Amino acid sequence: xxxxxxxxxxxxxxxxxxxxxxxxxxxxxxxxxxxxxxxxxxxxxxxxxxxxxxxxxxxxxxxxxxxxxxxxxxxxxxxxxxxxxxxxxxxxxxxxxxxxxxxxxxxxxxxxxxxxxxxxxxxxxxxxxx
Amino acid sequence: xxxxxxxxxxxxxxxxxxxxxxxxxxxxxxxxxxxxxxxxxxxxxxxxxxxxxxxxxxxxxxxxxxxxxxxxxxxxxxxxxxxxxxxxxxxxxxxxxxxxxxxxxxxxxxxxxxxxxxxxxxxxxxxxxxxxxxxxxxxxxxxxxxxxxxxxxxxxxxxxxxxxxxxxxxxxxxxxxxxxxxxxxxxxxxxxxxxxxxxxxxxxxxxxxxxxxxxxxxxxxxxxxxxxxxxxxxxxxxxx
Numbered sequence: 344x345x346x347x348x349x350x351x352x353x354x355x356x357x358x359x360x361x362x363x364x365x366x367x368x369x370x371x372x373x374x375x376x377x378x379x380x381x382x383x384x385x386x387x388x389x390x391x392x393x394x395x396x397x398x399x400x401x402x403x404x405x406x407x408x409x410x411x412x413x414x415x416x417x418x419x420x421x422x423x424x425x426x427x428x429x430x431x432x433x434x435x436x437x438x439x440x441x442x443x444x445x446x447x448x449x450x451x452x453x454x455x456x457x458x459x460x461x462x463x464x465x466x467x468x469x470x471x472x473x
Numbered sequence: 474x475x476x477x478x479x480x481x482x483x484x485x486x487x488x489x490x491x492x493x494x495x496x497x498x499x500x501x502x503x504x505x506x507x508x509x510x511x512x513x514x515x516x517x518x519x520x521x522x523x524x525x526x527x528x529x530x531x532x533x534x535x536x537x538x539x540x541x542x543x544x545x546x547x548x549x550x551x552x553x554x555x556x557x558x559x560x561x562x563x564x565x566x567x568x569x570x571x572x573x574x575x576x577x578x579x580x581x582x583x584x585x586x587x588x589x590x591x592x593x594x595x596x597x598x599x600x601x602x603x604x605x606x607x608x609x610x611x612x613x614x615x616x617x618x619x620x621x622x623x624x625x626x627x628x629x630x631x632x633x634x635x636x637x638x639x640x641x642x643x644x645x646x647x648x649x650x651x652x653x654x655x656x657x658x659x660x661x662x663x664x665x666x667x668x669x670x671x672x673x674x675x676x677x678x679x680x681x682x683x684x685x686x687x688x689x690x691x692x693x694x695x696x697x698x699x700x701x702x703x704x705x706x707x708x709x710x711x712x713x
Contacts, residue, residue, distance in 0.1 A: 373690060374588050384578035391574060395567045398549050398712050408713070415708035419701055426581045426697045428690070433488060435498035436506050440517050447528045454532050458539035465542045 373428045383425045390414045390421075516691045520698045523651075527702050530644050531709055537636035546632035548711050552616070566711045569612050570703065573652075576605030577700040580659075580693045587666065587689035595689060596667035602696065603659040606652050613649045617642075644706055651699050662692045 394414040397407055424430040429437055488494045499505050506514045538545050549562040556564065583598035620641070627642055629635040665671065665684060674683040 373584070375585065377582060377585055380578065380581040380585065387574045388571065391570050394708065394712060395563065398563050411708050411712045415704055418704045422577065422697055422701050422704070426577055427694055433498065433506070433508055434491070435495050436509055436514065436517065438495055440521050443521060444524050447525070450528070450532060454536045455539065458536040461540035462542065465540065
């Protein structure tokens with residue numbers, strides 16, 4: 344990750360450095376060592392295996408759900424940050440892309456309430472007594 | 474891109490820290506995304522809108538599953554396979570996950586070699602990525618066939634809540650479509666890379682504009698997004 348830091352420094356202080364070759368707009372190339380990608384790739388494999396094992400060992404309840412969410416968020420974070428290079432983008436872009444999906448969580452909350460209400464009505468009025 | 478009038482042409486100003494920098498980038502008469510080409514910015518914005526589409530699918534699945542009084546079919550059992558006499562739960566989906574993650578890895582390396590202007594390696598890695606993608610779609614076709622043979626329909630299935638089929642076909646079908654489009658996109662760009670279009674700055678057939686190796690990264694953004702969506706589908710639909 345030290346290389347990444349160096350890269351960011353380069354973006355900050357030497358804007359004209361790479362601009363000569365291809366023109367200003369195309370100067371901001373994402374150049375990182377291959378090893379970084381291989382390490383992230385390895386981690387994605389490990390995390391996927393972990394989330395599969397959650398199912399394989401048949402964990403249940405809150406332990407299962409929290410582990411699933413944990414591995415999911417770690418994988419998503421690695422993909423967006425490293426593979427999609429969001430970690431090195433300017434904050435104006437990163438926030439413009441990463442903040443709006445937070446609104447989805449509000450939608451989730453609304454639909455959880457709604458579906459619990461629907462479920463309640465179904466239990467009260469439609470469930471066949473058996 | 475060249476047509477865009479820059480307030481500060483040639484170089485983007487040094488970034489201020491945190492929110493102050495974001496406000497500065499978005500404020501006044503200037504481009505918001507300073508050091509990102511429009512191609513890349515537009516791909517990100519498209520991916521953002523696609524995020525909302527998949528969110529809506531997963532949300533409708535959540536609503537259906539939470540509100541039904543009939544037990545939901547156990548995906549661990551539904552997607553189990555018998556391999557060599559052993560009954561292994563969810564194994565097909567696990568393999569599909571690893572295939573897609575591998576394709577993301579090769580794609581990331583293709584982007585890297587693209588920026589090093591290593592034409593041949595970039596094209597080969599992109600084609601490997603496309604091959605992984607095609608494998609994924611093939612396995613998905615197998616999975617669909619198996620489930621349809623077992624009697625899963627959008628309106629019902631042998632194991633429980635009838636909404637299972639509708640959610641399954643809608644979510645995985647839409648994702649599979651994305652993978653398929655991604656494979657076509659990858660092959661098209663890999664062909665251009667291999668031909669050397671971005672070394673001689675050959676003009677595009679439709680746009681008459683010069684191409685740059687950045688298109689490899691833009692293709693990569695789309696491909697990683699497809700992988701990203703699968704992470705969420707895997708967690709919420711198959712594991713939950």
